[in-house]
Amino acid sequence: MAEQTHASDVVLEAVRQGQRRLRRHALVVELSRGAVVAAVVPAVLAAVRVVRPVPSLVIVAAFVLPAVLLALWASARVGRYAVAERAARRMDADAALNDELVSAHWFAAHGPRTDWTRAQIDRAAARIAGVDWQAAQPAPRPRRAWVASAVLVGVTMVLLFVPTGSISGPALLGAREGADAKKADAIEMIEARIDATEMSEADRVRAEAILEELRREGLTSEEAKALLAELEKLLGGQPLDADALAEMADALDVAPSIKDLAEALRNQQLAEAARQARELAEKAPGLDQREREQLADAMDKAADRSQKSLEDLANDMREAAEKLRGDDAAEMQKSLEKMADGLDQLARDADQSAADGLQEETQALEEALGEQGQAAEQGDPGESNRQSSQSTGNMQGEGEGMARESASTPNQSMAQMPGLGQMSGAPQMLPPQQQQALVDGKRRIEVALKEEMVRAHDEASDGTPEELVDRKTERVDSSVQYRRVDGTQDYDRASAQQEGAVPESLREVVRKYFTAHGPRGNKKQDP
Amino acid sequence: MTTALDTQIESFKQQFSNIKQQVARRIVGNDEVIDGTLTALLAGGHVLLEGIPGLGKTQLVHTIADVLHLQFARIQFTPDLMPADIIGTNVVQETATGEKVLDFQPGPIFANIVLADEINRATPKTQSALLEAMQEKSVSVGRRTFTLDQPFFVLATQNPLEMEGTYPLPEAQLDRFLFKLKVSYPTEEALHEILERTTRNDIPEVGRVVDGAQLLDMRRTVRDVPIAKPVQSYAIRLVLATHPKSAHATPMVDKYVRYGASPRAAQALVVGGKIRALLNNRLHVAAEDIRALAMPALRHRVLLNFEGEAEQVDTDRIVADIIEKTPE
Numbered sequence: 025m026a027e028q029t030h031a032s033d034v035v036l037e038a039v040r041q042g043q044r045r046l047r048r049h050a051l052v053v054e055l056s057r058g059a060v061v062a063a064v065v066p067a068v069l070a071a072v073r074v075v076r077p078v079p080s081l082v083i084v085a086a087f088v089l090p091a092v093l094l095a096l097w098a099s100a101r102v103g104r105y106a107v108a109e110r111a112a113r114r115m116d117a118d119a120a121l122n123d124e125l126v127s128a129h130w131f132a133a134h135g136p137r138t139d140w141t142r143a144q145i146d147r148a149a150a151r152i153a154g155v156d157w158q159a160a161q162p163a164p165r166p167r168r169a170w171v172a173s174a175v176l177v178g179v180t181m182v183l184l185f186v187p188t189g190s191i192s193g194p195a196l197l198g199a200r201e202g203a204d205a206k207k208a209d210a211i212e213m214i215e216a217r218i219d220a221t222e223m224s225e226a227d228r229v230r231a232e233a234i235l236e237e238l239r240r241e242g243l244t245s246e247e248a249k250a251l252l253a254e255l256e257k258l259l260g261g262q263p264l265d266a267d268a269l270a271e272m273a274d275a276l277d278v279a280p281s282i283k284d285l286a287e288a289l290r291n292q293q294l295a296e297a298a299r300q301a302r303e304l305a306e307k308a309p310g311l312d313q314r315e316r317e318q319l320a321d322a323m324d325k326a327a328d329r330s331q332k333s334l335e336d337l338a339n340d341m342r343e344a345a346e347k348l349r350g351d352d353a354a355e356m357q358k359s360l361e362k363m364a365d366g367l368d369q370l371a372r373d374a375d376q377s378a379a380d381g382l383q384e385e386t387q388a389l390e391e392a393l394g395e396q397g398q399a400a401e402q403g404d405p406g407e408s409n410r411q412s413s414q415s416t417g418n419m420q421g422e423g424e425g426m427a428r429e430s431a432s433t434p435n436q437s438m439a440q441m442p443g444l445g446q447m448s449g450a451p452q453m454l455p456p457q458q459q460q461a462l463v464d465g466k467r468r469i470e471v472a473l474k475e476e477m478v479r480a481h482d483e484a485s486d487g488t489p490e491e492l493v494d495r496k497t498e499r500v501d502s503s504v505q506y507r508r509v510d511g512t513q514d515y516d517r518a519s520a521q522q523e524g525a526v527p528e529s530l531r532e533v534v535r536k537y538f539t540a541h542g543p544r545g546n547k548k549q550d551p
Numbered sequence: 552m553t554t555a556l557d558t559q560i561e562s563f564k565q566q567f568s569n570i571k572q573q574v575a576r577r578i579v580g581n582d583e584v585i586d587g588t589l590t591a592l593l594a595g596g597h598v599l600l601e602g603i604p605g606l607g608k609t610q611l612v613h614t615i616a617d618v619l620h621l622q623f624a625r626i627q628f629t630p631d632l633m634p635a636d637i638i639g640t641n642v643v644q645e646t647a648t649g650e651k652v653l654d655f656q657p658g659p660i661f662a663n664i665v666l667a668d669e670i671n672r673a674t675p676k677t678q679s680a681l682l683e684a685m686q687e688k689s690v691s692v693g694r695r696t697f698t699l700d701q702p703f704f705v706l707a708t709q710n711p712l713e714m715e716g717t718y719p720l721p722e723a724q725l726d727r728f729l730f731k732l733k734v735s736y737p738t739e740e741a742l743h744e745i746l747e748r749t750t751r752n753d754i755p756e757v758g759r760v761v762d763g764a765q766l767l768d769m770r771r772t773v774r775d776v777p778i779a780k781p782v783q784s785y786a787i788r789l790v791l792a793t794h795p796k797s798a799h800a801t802p803m804v805d806k807y808v809r810y811g812a813s814p815r816a817a818q819a820l821v822v823g824g825k826i827r828a829l830l831n832n833r834l835h836v837a838a839e840d841i842r843a844l845a846m847p848a849l850r851h852r853v854l855l856n857f858e859g860e861a862e863q864v865d866t867d868r869i870v871a872d873i874i875e876k877t878p879e
Contacts, residue, residue, distance in 0.1 A: 109781055113879070123782055127835035130779035140777050143556050144834040528715070533861050540857060 031142075031149035032132040038152050039129050043111040045157065047102050049164050054098040056169035062090030063176035070183035077188050108133070119160040124148045211238055213460065217259065220463045227258045234258075266292060268331035275326035279319045281311065294371035298364045305360035309353035320345035340366040556834075563772050563829055567593075569760040573618040576755045578611050579748065580741035587732045587847050588615065588706065593769055594822040596729025597685055597705040599670075599720075599851060606734045607745075608708045609668060616664040619766060620759035621702065624662035628673035630716065634680035638690045655692060660684050663700060663763060667707035671717045678724055681705065685727040702766050722810070722854060729819045730844075731851035776825040778836040785879050786820040786841045792873045793853050803872045807859030812852035819848040838879045845874050 066086040072078055105111050108129070116125040128148030131141040218231045234255045238248065273290035276282050282304060288297035308316070323345040327338035340363040347359040526534050567589065574585055584600070588611065591598045600608045609625070616623035626637055639658035645651050659665065660681070670678060684690050685705055690697045707728070709720075725731075737745060748755060761769075792799040793811030804811070824840035831840075846867065853866045 113781065122833075122839060123779075123837035124833070124835055126781050127777075127779035127837075130781060131777065134780070136777075138775075138777065139556060140775055140834060144777065147834060533857075536857060536860070 031146045034149040034153065035125070035128045035132045035145055039108050039112045039115065039125070042115040042157065042161070043105055043108060045161060046105045046111050046114060049161070050102045050105060051098055053164045053166055054101040055094065056166040056173070058094040058097050059173040060169050060176065062094045063173050063180070065090045067176045067180045067183070070180045073188055074183055074186050075188075083184075115157075115161070119152070119155045119157070121148075121151065121155075125152060211235065214238070214255070216460060216463070218255075221259050223258060231255060231258045268329070268334055271329040272326040272334070272337075275329050276322050278325075279315075279322040281307075281315060281319055282322065292374075294367050294374060298367035298371065301360055301364035301367055305357045305364065308348065308356050308360055316348045320348040323348070334370075337363070337366050337370060559772055560829055560832070560834075563769055564832070566761050566765060566769060567830060570615075570618050573757045573760055574611070574614050576757050577614045577748070578607055579744045580737050581607070581611075581734060584611065584732045584734050587730050590823050590826050590844075591729045592619075592702070592704055592766070593773055593826050594729060594819070595702070595770055596819060596822075597707070597727060599725070599728040599731045600706065600708045600734055601711050601731060602708070602734030603712055603736070604710060606736065608734055609666060612664065612666040612706045614757055615706075617757050618760055619664070620762045621663035621704075621766075622700070623664045623666070624659035625666040625668060626659050627668050628670050628677070630672060630674060632673045632677045634677050637677065637680045638684070638692060641693065655695065655697075657697070660690060661697070661699060663702055663704065665703075665705045667705060669709060670707040671709045671720055673718065675718055675721060678718065678720060682724060682727065700763075702763055702770070725851045726813050726815055728851060729815075729823075730847035732847055773822065773825050773829065776828060776834070776836065778821055778825065782824075782836050782838055782841065783821060785838045785877075786817050786824070788877050789820065789841065789845050789849070789873060790814070790817045792877050793849060793870075795856075799877060801872050801876045803869055807855055807862070807864045807869060808853055809856035809859075810854040812849050816848050816852050820844055823848065842874055846870050849873070 066083070069078060069083060069086040073083065105114075109126070112126050112129040115121075116123055119125070124144075125148055128145045131137075132145050135141070215235055218228070218235065223231070234251050237243070237251050269289050269292055273286040276286035276289070282300070285297050285300035285304065288294070288300055308319075311319070323341040327341040327345070330338035330341075340359070344356075344359040344363050347356045350356070570589060571585060574589075578585060588598050588600075592615070600611075602608055612625075613623070626632075635658070637658050638660050639656050641653040642656050643651055644654040667681065670681075684699060684703070688699045688701065688703050690699065705728075709717075788799050790812050791797050792801060793804060793808065793816075794800060795805045795808045795811065797811070800808075800811075820841050821836070823844040824836040827840040827843060828834070828836045849870045850866045853869055855864060855866065859869075
């Protein structure tokens with residue numbers, strides 16, 4: 025019995041060892057194969073990075089993600105040998121044991137223990153003891169995969185040390201074409217925006233003229249800024265009337281007690297202006313009558329110089345001026361507080377309006393202008409393009425700088441650079457891409473509906489398209505008259521089964537065919 | 552313990568070898584048919600031999616009966632053969648006292664080895680007279696049931712060419728045959744040997760090397776051989792693969808087969824595999840044994856659908872496809 029237990033243990037241990045060995049081999053093979061695929065991803069990205077900038081996060085992800093996927097893949101593949109029977113079968117096949125190990129392992133692990141199974145396990149144990157498993161299942165060496173992976177990793181490393189944009193020639197040409205395409209896309213986005221915005225005919229003509237100007241080659245950074253600012257005004261994206269505010273500020277400057285408020289208005293810093301107004305509300309009751317009169321006059325003058333867009337602010341100023349001329353300190357403070365609230369509201373409206381402006385389009389256009397400048401400066405596009413290359417080349421850093429600045433500048437810069445300032449991180453109701461998608465989608469649906477209406481009208485001349493849409497579905501008889509085919513079937517069967525027509529070996533098949541397809545029963549039914 | 556088993560196995564192999572040697576004295580070539588027939592005999596099953604006339608089918612059965620020292624009966628199936636001609640009938644007998652009684656006269660089925668020659672020439676009614684005998688090893692006449700002597704072995708033959716006036720065996724009858732073996736035409740060399748042996752005065756004699764009791768002992772030995780579940784699973788998968796729309800079915804099966812093999816096919820594969828393992832001096836059944844027996848065990852159990860019949864698909868092709876595509 026002890027001998028038998030020993031034989032069973034030998035068999036079970038051999039399979040356990042085989043299982044470990046197979047897992048090890050599978051891990052090597054799967055990792056080697058998968059590594060080639062995983063190494064391709066960072067290599068491609070490193071190659072792309074040479075001709076155009078790629079965010080660092082993407083490069084890190086290109087290394088990490090394939091590695092994680094590779095690990096998951098390998099563990100899943102190695103898991104195939106988690107079942108001992110599978111390992112035993114593989115070992116049996118590799119050592120040409122003709123299922124002896126499979127059977128012996130099964131009986132050793134599950135029984136039953138009879139004289140026959142014991143004899144079988146003994147025999148198998150003796151046989152597998154003589155098997156050289158290193159020779160039967162040699163360790164895999166996927167050299168091709170190793171070489172391929174090493175080459176890819178090496179190339180990736182080399183490429184990562186090459187500075188971005190250092191390769192000229194065709195790659196540069198591609199970059200330039202890409203910049204042109206990007207500019208065209210940005211202008212197309214602006215065009216769509218103009219189409220979707222309601223404006224007077226004169227404004228539309230001007231907007232289209234600006235668009236043509238933007239398309240012109242050799243556009244400088246300053247020109248682009250000015251055109252975009254003007255376009256934003258036409259589209260209603262201009263949050264503040266800078267000239268009107270400056271006029272108001274000039275009027276207020278005459279009163280020394282509100283010089284800071286005037287300065288804030290001049291700089292379009294409405295939040296700061298509101299703060300100054302609140303400070304004024306606190307100290308106004310302490311001012312003497314002459315100072316209050318001077319203050320009231322300045323405010324009245326400023327209100328008179330305001331434009332329609334600042335009408336509310338002007339009214340608040342007039343009311344405050346009136347109260348300042350009176351003696352009621354509480355009313356005085358209250359009116360100035362109200363003016364401060366009005367300034368706060370204006371500041372919020374300006375932020376919101378800025379967020380709804382041509383943010384994305386402007387950024388895209390400026391990026392494109394920057395890339396064009398970069399490409400023109402690095403390459404030699406030829407005599408015909410020399411002029412434009414020079415002009416856009418000057419803008420290289422400027423264009424990129426504009427984009428970067430606008431992307432990172434807080435609200436403060438909006439006041440200084442209308443239009444570009446709208447690229448700041450102001451709060452947004454909907455991302456511009458989604459807004460645009462909604463506009464485009466609506467337009468497509470309208471066109472499709474119109475086409476459908478016209479088609480329906482053409483097909484049915486009785487009634488207008490609207491009537492057709494509202495008309496109820498009518499019931500009609502869709503049944504089809506049944507026609508008996510028994511006669512044809514009977515004739516076909518009779519002729520097909522004639523001895524001369526069908527070979528003898530196929531006669532049974534033909535009979536079965538007609539039996540299967542013929543009408544069932546003898547009862548004749550009237551159609 | 553192992554020594555006793557070794558002796559038992561050695562004895563089995565020796566007896567099988569003796570039988571085969573004796574059969575080979577009369578039958579030339581056709582080793583596969585002889586092996587298949589002897590395997591079915593040891594497994595306790597019956598065999599359907601298919602081949603054109605004159606290939607030695609009847610001679611083979613005669614020889615086996617002689618070698619095994621068993622009672623042999625031959626039934627020539629014809630369209631007018633009646634069930635009573637096979638199983639026997641009650642006849643009126645007069646006793647010594649003058650009393651008349653019904654006495655059962657056993658038919659040719661009451662033998663150890665029955666040769667049902669050209670079985671497809673009899674009507675289905677007569678063919679079905681063999682059903683109970685083949686499966687239950689008993690015969691019922693009136694209200695009485697007679698148990699047949701063991702071993703009981705039916706070896707039927709049929710001619711694949713002459714279809715006029717024949718009655719193809721019903722599926723239930725076919726399923727009762729453990730194997731269907733196809734007797735092929737002898738090679739030129741084998742024909743020389745056949746002529747040498749059969750055109751002289753001295754017809755080779757065969758010796759009786761195994762009797763009925765020894766044959767039953769051999770059957771018991773066969774059934775003692777254990778089979779591991781993974782190997783048994785392979786046999787089951789092969790059988791399931793013959794069923795259209797099953798998880799293991801091949802596209803060919805799905806296209807041409809109406810019904811697949813019954814569990815009797817799996818029994819045939821396993822028992823046949825055990826015999827083959829013993830003859831190859833193994834204590835375990837290998838997938839190779841199952842594969843080797845798949846063709847004779849499955850070819851007559853695969854029922855073609857209309858498309859298969861119309862395209863005259865050979866069931867051997869379907870079984871070969873199954874063997875090729877079913878993983879171990």
